[in-house]
Amino acid sequence: MMTTSRQIQLAARPVGQPTEASFRLATTEVPELAEGEVLVRNLWMSVDPYMRGRMNDTPSYIPAFQVGAALEGGAVGEVVLSRATTHQVGDHVLHMQGWRDYAVGPAKSFRTVDVSQVAASAYLGVLGMPGMTAWSGLVKVAAMQPGETVFVSGAAGAVGSLVGQLAALRGGRALGSAGTPDKVAWLREIGFAAAFDYHDGVLPQLRAAAPDGIDVYFENVGGEHLEAAIEVLNLHGRIAVCGLISSYNATTPPAGPRNFRQVISKRLRIEGFLASDQAQHQAEFLAEVGPALASGSIQARETIVEGLENAPSAFIGLLSGANTGKMLVRI
Amino acid sequence: MMTTSRQIQLAARPVGQPTEASFRLATTEVPELAEGEVLVRNLWMSVDPYMRGRMNDTPSYIPAFQVGAALEGGAVGEVVLSRATTHQVGDHVLHMQGWRDYAVGPAKSFRTVDVSQVAASAYLGVLGMPGMTAWSGLVKVAAMQPGETVFVSGAAGAVGSLVGQLAALRGGRALGSAGTPDKVAWLREIGFAAAFDYHDGVLPQLRAAAPDGIDVYFENVGGEHLEAAIEVLNLHGRIAVCGLISSYNATTPPAGPRNFRQVISKRLRIEGFLASDQAQHQAEFLAEVGPALASGSIQARETIVEGLENAPSAFIGLLSGANTGKMLVRI
CATH class of the missing domain: 3.90.180.10 (Medium-chain alcohol dehydrogenases, catalytic domain)
Structure with a gap:
């Protein structure tokens, strides 16, 4: 046959x-x-x-x-x-x-x-590559600590939505941006402390959501988001660079953040990563996310x-x- | 009196x-x-x-x-x-x-x-703040390893000239950029494997000096230098961001690197630092640089x-x- x-x-x-x-x-x-x-x-x-x-x-x-x-x-x-x-x-x-x-x-x-x-x-x-990307970026790359404020761009996506939920479960405060009111509403439902529609401007809304600044920025988008995050990051803040989706269709390379010099004044760490480099942490990832998914504490x-x-x-x-x-x- | x-x-x-x-x-x-x-x-x-x-x-x-x-x-x-x-x-x-x-x-x-x-x-x-800046940026921030290639911009300055000499003493290959032929000649005298005048273009000269890429970029300058370094950095390369002197007199903030997306594809780490954060390593710094200065192995x-x-x-x-x-x- x-x-x-x-x-x-x-x-x-x-x-x-x-x-x-x-x-x-x-x-x-x-x-x-x-x-x-x-x-x-x-x-x-x-x-x-x-x-x-x-x-x-x-x-x-x-x-x-x-x-x-x-x-x-x-x-x-x-x-x-x-x-x-x-x-x-x-x-x-x-x-x-x-x-x-x-x-x-x-x-x-x-x-x-x-x-x-x-x-x-x-x-x-959630149990595959996007899940591992979210978990390893937050836990291993950004080294998020309890009590910290974590901002996630593209937060309603497969990766971003897990990052925010994990940050909240780990004792942090999750902030997210997304592109529609429905997505923003959903982020609030699943445990983000604040969420906003980036079409209304990133920096003012991020400042309002993070009066004490942010400690971690989980980068999925790039462009305006990256610049706003650098502006609001606290001393010794970390940026886990997962994606830059705003530029993927660009035909000329977009300029980088104009406030890059804050990398020095705030002693920021910016680190790109791929889930595929984190294979040694696979068991630790599944041990945290598997039960959280089964129990319903992660959507x-x-x-x-x-x-x-x-x-x-x-x-x-x-x-x-x-x-x-x-x-x-x-x- | x-x-x-x-x-x-x-x-x-x-x-x-x-x-x-x-x-x-x-x-x-x-x-x-x-x-x-x-x-x-x-x-x-x-x-x-x-x-x-x-x-x-x-x-x-x-x-x-x-x-x-x-x-x-x-x-x-x-x-x-x-x-x-x-x-x-x-x-x-x-x-x-x-x-x-x-x-x-x-x-x-x-x-x-x-x-x-x-x-x-x-x-x-060399035994003060600039020395500590050079040493801690190379050793603690960039975590340079023997056999690695280290590119330093502003290499003829107080910090840069020490970074390159330390990189060579630690079993690496130091490359440097500077702004005059005299400075370039001096860099070659003190142990840089290659040096060039940035007025003649950074990227082509950096590529020629680093056919196998670079592992560490010690950033003193910014702008064209940063973009060229990102272009030539190897997988898992590190950028220790010490200074961005090219922008210090800028009246409007300069755009960041257009090739920022390579931070993901190459899994780069970019980290800003100040010597004043590294005080706990002061004794280790003096133990390495003091004798090297006294013996003449550092100029x-x-x-x-x-x-x-x-x-x-x-x-x-x-x-x-x-x-x-x-x-x-x-x-």
Whole structure:
């Protein structure tokens, strides 16, 4: 029996904002399994901001996507055929062959996950890369301490919403910015002490929310947000630089913060990081976030787009803030 | 007997580049000593880039200078009258009442220094605040390791020239930028593996000097230097932010680096610091730099301006790079 699989390919490298024309839906034949391989039907795929960088042909920490080839990214699926003793038909697996109906490869590229306690999609969000990003940025990079004030930009996203909740659970005061009134209201519901819509200006609202300044800035956005955070940071403040989504579609590099000199006067530490560098802390992360999720003390919201064919619009929407919480595509 | 003392006062806050009109030479009467006080005749005073910030009326880590009052800063002098048991006439002391002929105050504000082994002026340079700045920035902030490549901007200054020499002594490769051919030649003499004149462009020369990239950037200058350093930094590179002299006379805040996003892709750490925060490492600093200076393995050059009345021009010159090594005024 021949199986066909749809996949989303990169049709052309986007210049500025990606459009539907940047993507192409193609149908390919799934190859026969070799010994040691598995065939996986994808159930969920992730779209993440970092994928925008992979669409450019510039050197980075991860290879660029190739024009005419399928995109890649986190996905969860179910094993439907196995020629590996390690994987059974019916197993749920986490892997990097998203953007397609079926994935094939060596069994070791597919990590089995337990879906008896948590939804499969959680492994793409709060228990997966975005969760690890939030936790390690706050705990290991920013070294947040109880009693500190933590400002998170892009706070209604998969990463930001977890950062704020963790900061509150760890005895801090979480402040967040987001792009719609609904998102702002949700942030207040889930434990942010204050939240505001950045369209109304970042610095005045941040000053009002943080009369005693902030100690940690969790950076997801860049631009005006970064400058405002530097302005309001206290002595020995830390900036964990996770993302700069405001610039990902920029065609000319944006200028950095004009108040950079405060890095000296306030002795600030600014540190970029990737969750993938923090693998040694994986168990510690799961030990904190897993039970908090199970007990309901952490909320993990999802925005779900239906159908592989709509993955490009899900991704385009992600870059303009169409999601609240984790943006997912159900395949 | 009434003693008079000349002092340099801030006549007006400079807007942009300070000029002679920013300063005023005044003569005042030295007050009678109270019990526990000393009278010190100043021999040397320091001019340092950080003083430019104190001439602005903006909040910072150190109070602004007051218009109409004497400036302050590091100085070394000789006790000429003492009403304190801790200080004898003839003692050499380090203190913060520079910019004047005589200093008066409680004895505890005047730290006695040993001038039997090193010149008194060394306590304003290589064994003083600039030395501690260089050492702590390289060793404690940037955490430089043997085998690493260290780029220093403003490398012919009091701080930069020591950073490069320490980096080389610690088994690293030091690269430096400076503003004249003479300075560049001197850097090569004292152990920099490569040095260049920044007027000929920073990035191309830095790339040529560092084909394998740099691991540490010791930032004294800002602007084009910072952007070039970010471009050439390796994964997990560190920037110790000591100074941003290129912007100190700016009347509008300059934009930050346009390639700031590399902070994430390269997982860079950028950290501002002041030597005054590093006091707990003072003994470790002296244990390394003192013997290296005495043995001649570290060169500490000085640019000496004669006469208190010329201190303003020494300071103005410092901001435009008129000095090689430590800029001092002999009073």
